Amino acid sequence: MKFTSTFATAIVLSAMLASAAPVRRQTPTLSSSFTTGAIYFLSNEPSGNNIITATIGSNGMLTVSNVVATIGNGDHGLTGGELGPDPLFSQGVISVSPMAGLLATANPGSNSISLFSIDPTDPSTLTAVGPPIASGGEFPVSVAFNSDGTALCTLNGGAMDGVQCYNVNATSGLSVMAGTRRFLNMGQTTPPSGPFGTASQIVWSQDQTQVYAAVKGNPGSGPAGYIAAWNMTDSGLSDQFVNVTLPAGAGAPFSLTPIPGQNAMFSADAAIGVDVFDFANGPESVAASPRTQSYNISGSMAPCWSAYSPMTGDYYVSDLLTSILTEVSLDANNNLRPSMVMQYPILQNVATLDLEVATVGSQDFLYLLMPNVTAVEVLQLNGPGNATSIQQMDIAGPAASLSLPVNPNFLVGMASYVKPQTRA
Ligand SMILES: *[C@@H]1O[C@H](CO)[C@@H](O)[C@H](O)[C@H]1NC(C)=O
Ligand SMILES: *[C@@H]1O[C@H](CO)[C@@H](O)[C@H](O)[C@H]1NC(C)=O
Ligand SMILES: *[C@@H]1O[C@H](CO)[C@@H](O)[C@H](O)[C@H]1NC(C)=O
Ligand SMILES: *[C@@H]1O[C@H](CO)[C@@H](O)[C@H](O)[C@H]1NC(C)=O
Ligand SMILES: *[C@@H]1O[C@H](CO)[C@@H](O)[C@H](O)[C@H]1NC(C)=O
Ligand SMILES: *[C@@H]1O[C@H](CO)[C@@H](O)[C@H](O)[C@H]1NC(C)=O
Numbered sequence: 001m002k003f004t005s006t007f008a009t010a011i012v013l014s015a016m017l018a019s020a021a022p023v024r025r026q027t028p029t030l031s032s033s034f035t036t037g038a039i040y041f042l043s044n045e046p047s048g049n050n051i052i053t054a055t056i057g058s059n060g061m062l063t064v065s066n067v068v069a070t071i072g073n074g075d076h077g078l079t080g081g082e083l084g085p086d087p088l089f090s091q092g093v094i095s096v097s098p099m100a101g102l103l104a105t106a107n108p109g110s111n112s113i114s115l116f117s118i119d120p121t122d123p124s125t126l127t128a129v130g131p132p133i134a135s136g137g138e139f140p141v142s143v144a145f146n147s148d149g150t151a152l153c154t155l156n157g158g159a160m161d162g163v164q165c166y167n168v169n170a171t172s173g174l175s176v177m178a179g180t181r182r183f184l185n186m187g188q189t190t191p192p193s194g195p196f197g198t199a200s201q202i203v204w205s206q207d208q209t210q211v212y213a214a215v216k217g218n219p220g221s222g223p224a225g226y227i228a229a230w231n232m233t234d235s236g237l238s239d240q241f242v243n244v245t246l247p248a249g250a251g252a253p254f255s256l257t258p259i260p261g262q263n264a265m266f267s268a269d270a271a272i273g274v275d276v277f278d279f280a281n282g283p284e285s286v287a288a289s290p291r292t293q294s295y296n297i298s299g300s301m302a303p304c305w306s307a308y309s310p311m312t313g314d315y316y317v318s319d320l321l322t323s324i325l326t327e328v329s330l331d332a333n334n335n336l337r338p339s340m341v342m343q344y345p346i347l348q349n350v351a352t353l354d355l356e357v358a359t360v361g362s363q364d365f366l367y368l369l370m371p372n373v374t375a376v377e378v379l380q381l382n383g384p385g386n387a388t389s390i391q392q393m394d395i396a397g398p399a400a401s402l403s404l405p406v407n408p409n410f411l412v413g414m415a416s417y418v419k420p421q422t423r424a
Contacts, residue, residue: 033057033058033061034058037417041411044075054393077194078193079195086320092141093141093143098423136156138190140155141156141199152165184228196219201213211230213228214226216252217251225246225252225253226246251269259336266328291335295338311363318355325343325379327384361422378391
């Protein structure tokens with residue numbers, strides 16, 4: 001089955017983009033560019049969740065392309081006040097396996113996971129693989145493929161919380177992997193109240209033998225944050241998880257970004273800035289490792305999402321409230337000590353959420369969701385400390401032309417796929 005409706009031609013589209021502009025610069029036409037890949041994010045609407053896709057040109061710039069129904073619903077967590085942006089309090093609601101050419105995403109409002117195949121010749125085109133499958137809990141907020149795309153795990157953050165993993169078949173879809181339903185017993189509601197005290201992100205360890213889930217603490221009150229670490233074996237996940245406690249200063253790990261060449265994770269921590277977790281000697285030894293540490297991003301208010309650039313070797317952290325992007329490097333002397341390289345103020349009050357780095361040829365580009373202006377910021381990463389803004393891609397105009405409801409408070413997620421022939 002295929003649930004795709006294609007937007008108008010590029011010429012009509014660029015005319016629309018030029019007329020609908022809450023952003024500071026017009027979107028250039030892409031006539032001199034060819035498609036090298038695509039990005040993906042969610043409308044996350046409670047009335048029906050849609051994946052919005054945009055092509056990546058050879059110059060890194062985006063053009064909105066398709067809207068693909070997930071056959072599930074979006075949802076929004078509770079914050080004790082009016083709804084704002086950041087609906088899921090999580091990172092990784094969309095996961096892409098470049099090796100398998102597959103995309104998976106969660107439907108928080110219908111407790112299900114949807115799987116799609118990515119057309120390698122036109123990566124903005126997605127085709128559903130099998131029907132959505134139950135997430136094994138409530139309010140799924142994060143999904144993660146293993147390295148070859150043969151398995152997927154999801155993290156549920158509602159009243160029925162925890163982890164569930166699946167075998168992935170590119171023809172028939174997802175099937176529950178035996179022995180992988182594991183609870184966190186966080187005592188949340190559906191939808192959960194956050195952002196503190198909620199489920200954050202699920203990832204596989206670099207060697208694929210463990211699965212980690214980050215949980216935010218409630219600084220000042222309530223339970224402490226932690227990383228839950230399970231063994232993954234042929235018989236499934238270990239019955240118990242190791243409670244990886246946080247380093248001094250840390251409080252609310254929001255993301256888990258693998259540190260290349262290390263058995264370690266980089267985390268944006270909403271309570272302080274950045275955490276590093278060193279898993280080199282196993283989950284039991286993370287807390288005792290001197291390489292496990294927190295780092296204060298001075299002036300940050302809600303540093304929540306993180307991404308790594310292979311080209312600059314640095315990490316990028318987005319902040320929901322300051323809309324400042326922070327570039328962080330880890331000490332080359334192998335102690336993984338974070339330090340700030342540069343800060344990039346995006347637009348004021350745009351609310352910056354999920355971000356993704358895509359490598360096109362030998363050039364890295366960073367894609368940053370800005371829900372309050374319904375746009376995606378595109379930065380070219382020229383080198384360490386040198387990111388330059390090259391585009392703001394409008395979402396609202398193209399969506400309106402298709403009668404697709406998009407709400408700044410619900411938009412979420414960011415993932416990418418680069419065509420095999422244009423990868424580094
Ligand atoms: C995937 O599913 C198809 C259709 O059900 C089946 O023929 C095939 O054997 C499956 N592949 C694997 C690796 O299980
Ligand atoms: C995970 O596996 C390791 C190595 O077999 C073992 O020492 C450890 O106890 C296991 N942890 C859990 C939580 O089962
Ligand atoms: C993890 O350990 C910390 C520190 O001992 C504790 O406060 C917290 O309650 C534990 N969390 C879980 C889920 O076991
Ligand atoms: C981070 O640094 C700022 C300024 O130096 C300070 O005001 C703040 O309390 C620090 N935050 C934490 C969590 O240590
Ligand atoms: C985004 O818009 C909401 C209104 O929906 C507002 O409450 C919030 O302050 C804005 N975020 C930022 C960072 O300005
Ligand atoms: C940043 O990169 C651009 C493009 O390569 C280059 O023109 C510029 O000189 C660089 N700026 C700095 C400060 O290195």
